[in-house]
Amino acid sequence: MNDLIIDCFAGGGGASTGIELALNRPIDIAINHDPDAILMHKTNHPHTLHLTEDIFEVDLQKHVRGRRVSLMWASPDCTSHSKAKGGQPRKRGLRILPWAVYKHAREIRPEVIIMENVEEIQQWGPLDDAGHPIASRKGEDYKKFIFSMEALGYEFDSRELVAADYGAPTTRKRWYAVFRRDRRGIVWPEPTHSKDGGILQKWEPCGNYIDWTDMGSSIFGRKKPLAEATQARIANGIRKYIIENPHPYIVPNKYATSFLIQYHGETKPGDARGQLLTEPIKTIDTSNRYGLVTAFITKYYKTGIGQGCDSPLHTITTSPGHFGLVSAFLIKYYGTGCGQGLDIPLGTITTKDRFGLVNVMIEGEQYAISDILLRMLKPEELKRMQGFPKGYIIDRDYNGNRYPVGKQVARIGNSVVPIMARKIVEANCGYLKH
Numbered sequence: 001m002n003d004l005i006i007d008c009f010a011g012g013g014g015a016s017t018g019i020e021l022a023l024n025r026p027i028d029i030a031i032n033h034d035p036d037a038i039l040m041h042k043t044n045h046p047h048t049l050h051l052t053e054d055i056f057e058v059d060l061q062k063h064v065r066g067r068r069v070s071l072m073w074a075s076p077d078c079t080s081h082s083k084a085k086g087g088q089p090r091k092r093g094l095r096i097l098p099w100a101v102y103k104h105a106r107e108i109r110p111e112v113i114i115m116e117n118v119e120e121i122q123q124w125g126p127l128d129d130a131g132h133p134i135a136s137r138k139g140e141d142y143k144k145f146i147f148s149m150e151a152l153g154y155e156f157d158s159r160e161l162v163a164a165d166y167g168a169p170t171t172r173k174r175w176y177a178v179f180r181r182d183r184r185g186i187v188w189p190e191p192t193h194s195k196d197g198g199i200l201q202k203w204e205p206c207g208n209y210i211d212w213t214d215m216g217s218s219i220f221g222r223k224k225p226l227a228e229a230t231q232a233r234i235a236n237g238i239r240k241y242i243i244e245n246p247h248p249y250i251v252p253n254k255y256a257t258s259f260l261i262q263y264h265g266e267t268k269p270g271d272a273r274g275q276l277l278t279e280p281i282k283t284i285d286t287s288n289r290y291g292l293v294t295a296f297i298t299k300y301y302k303t304g305i306g307q308g309c310d311s312p313l314h315t316i317t318t319s320p321g322h323f324g325l326v327s328a329f330l331i332k333y334y335g336t337g338c339g340q341g342l343d344i345p346l347g348t349i350t351t352k353d354r355f356g357l358v359n360v361m362i363e364g365e366q367y368a369i370s371d372i373l374l375r376m377l378k379p380e381e382l383k384r385m386q387g388f389p390k391g392y393i394i395d396r397d398y399n400g401n402r403y404p405v406g407k408q409v410a411r412i413g414n415s416v417v418p419i420m421a422r423k424i425v426e427a428n429c430g431y432l433k434h
Contacts, residue, residue: 003070003432004028006110007048008055008101012040012411015073015116016048017388018421025434031058039397040411046398055100064108071429072110074101075416076117095124098145105152105179112429113149113179116416119160121175154179157186161420164280165191168387168419169204172283176420178428189423207249207258207277209384215256215294216375226374233261234293234372237274242295242369248362249277251294257362257369258294260377281385286413288405290377297367379408386412387419 005023007016010030020026026047032038038052051058055076076097098115105113124142126134150156158177163170166189178186194200219226219234226234241259242248248257260281261274274293275282281290377385383394394408403411 002067004064004067005432006060006069006072007031008072008074008104009076009097010041011037011075011414011416012394013044013392014386014388014415014418015075015421016041016045017392018416018418018423019071019073019425020045021389021418022422022425023429023433025432029060029063031055031060036403036407037411037414039401040394040403043393043396043398055097056103060104060108069108069110070112070432071425072101072104072108072113073416073421073425074098074113074115076101076115095127095141098124102145102148102152105149105154109152109181111180111182113154114421114424114428115175115177115179116420117175119173119175122158149179153181155181155183155186157188159188161188163387163417163420164195164203165193166419166423167193167201167204168417169206169209169280169385170282170284170387170417171203171280172386172417174417174420176424178424180428184428187427189427203280205278206260206281206385209381210258210277210292211378211381212251212254214375214378215251215254216292216373219372219374230261230263230291230374233273234374237261237293238295238369238372241274241276242362245276246363247278250362254294255298256294256296258292261291261293262289263291281382284382284386284413286410288376288379288382288409290382292375292377294373295369296371296373297362298370379405379412382409382412386415387417388412388415389418 005019005025005027006029007019007027008031010016010027010032011034013030016027016030027045029049029051030038030041030045031051031053032041033052033054035052038050041048042050049063051063098117098121101113101115104110122142123133123138124145125137125140128134146156156177156179158175160173160175163172163174180186192201193203195203219231237259242257249259250256251258259274259276262282284290379394383392384390388394394403394411396402
């Protein structure tokens, strides 16, 4: 083809997937220094030329051979720009990666270049001797980079976009930039979704992508007790997302309610560090941070006998206890079995504590939580929540070799949300569609 498409920093193929969906044609060249990433990319994009090389060292002129490069996508490593690094030192070698984009732009002159990174890229500036950003010089290197690209003849514009606004089941927010030198003008896709809906569609719930055939295992009676922080997040999540929520997430065709907790970071008093499954998932990173908590519920009776959520209400009897209002509480499964109310801070959690039975009002009816289950989200679920097509292969390479779960999650967490690549490419390069 004379109109080449190149994916720099190709990773596992998120941007390539979106571009191919937009243009109905394969990527011509994909570059990544990581052999594992290239293996996953090659498995799903077999018609692409794959280059396992350092982005600064690869000779694209040799592979382009004078042909026109119509589109180049570039998503440099963002970890040394992201606020997720906190106070940790940054790596200079990673922060300079955008200059590789400039290098190739100067040598092969793509008609359009699209970049993706964390929004903090706009604060890119020099580091002190300890590797920390110099506050007074924030944005200096970013401005130099943009000026250098414009000096090559590129028109430039950038936006911070949230993937959920374009139909992806994740609220991942990223900086997107378009450079073009063909004088066609830069176009930004219009949002199709919003948090509250209205004239747009409502954000896509991440609960739609959970494998509900696997509910996890009970948090009670485990050989190795859950960490105290995990117990606290489960207890606080039940309070926030079930007990205090007038519309908790009801698992389809199950007698259960569910929500997500996050494993990473410190837990503050009362902090659930989680989210409802009616919302898009928050940003997926390279580690598996999300746990699925599912609480089985039964209709509240004095006898403890219940019924499912999907069946008509059982016969109302003259017994005063069948449908009476009962204040929600938590039972501690140790020693005396005493409980506490939910109008006070959660009691101290020890390594032997277990928070169990909860009575909760759901849609005006009283239920009892009879068990609480927990499991990590699966790579396949994270893949779908990141916006990859269902058939995208992440568990094995083209030779049939299996990928460890950790590598699967890492490729997903490092990936571009395919829907975003598709929307931006459709808006700016639709004329390349086959």
